[in-house]
Amino acid sequence: METIYNFFNHPFFIIIGGIFATLAIIGILLNLIFWILGITPLLWRLGYGRWFRKIAIVADDKYFNILRNDLVDSGIFRKNNISQISCQSLSKVKEHYLLLVHYQSFTEENIKEILANKVSKAGLIFYYPEFSPQDGMRIPDDMLKLINSKENTTIVNFRGRLLNDIITTFITTSYGKR
Numbered sequence: 345m346e347t348i349y350n351f352f353n354h355p356f357f358i359i360i361g362g363i364f365a366t367l368a369i370i371g372i373l374l375n376l377i378f379w380i381l382g383i384t385p386l387l388w389r390l391g392y393g394r395w396f397r398k399i400a401i402v403a404d405d406k407y408f409n410i411l412r413n414d415l416v417d418s419g420i421f422r423k424n425n426i427s428q429i430s431c432q433s434l435s436k437v438k439e440h441y442l443l444l445v446h447y448q449s450f451t452e453e454n455i456k457e458i459l460a461n462k463v464s465k466a467g468l469i470f471y472y473p474e475f476s477p478q479d480g481m482r483i484p485d486d487m488l489k490l491i492n493s494k495e496n497t498t499i500v501n502f503r504g505r506l507l508n509d510i511i512t513t514f515i516t517t518s519y520g521k522r
Contacts, residue, residue, distance in 0.1 A: 393514030
């Protein structure tokens with residue numbers, strides 16, 4: 345047993361062991377720093393978005409109440425942070441940085457007006473629950489191209505996916521302070 349101890353107590357093994365121990369400590373510290381620098385901004389943006397960002401639901405009264413209740417009932421969003429933009433006040437779209445549009449509440453001209461008034465750094469989510477290409481219920485191709493030409497836009501047809509897309513939009517869009 346003493347020969348094994350003496351063998352590994354050789355200066356070569358002491359130097360190599362010290363080098364590897366130092367590299368391991370540096371690696372652990374770098375991993376911790378990189379994790380903090382990578383995750384902290386995302387968690388900060390998500391928390392900021394959840395508590396302070398306003399969601400503007402662009403829909404008529406019937407669909408506004410349904411969508412607001414879905415968002416509030418999820419426990420993720422606060423009722424005070426949700427407001428409505430109706431057909432009569434589409435110019436207010438410019439003032440908001442996260443918009444949830446119920447597609448079927450508006451005509452194609454209204455949708456074009458919403459897209460024209462959208463601020464480039466604002467997130468825009470179109471909710472179209474009856475979207476079904478098999479049944480012929482779909483958004484016309486020219487409208488899809490127009491929606492796709494705007495940055496930070498998406499189309500959703502499932503309620504669960506809607507919540508996911510709103511959270512993702514919170515994280516990915518800029519925060520304009522008013």
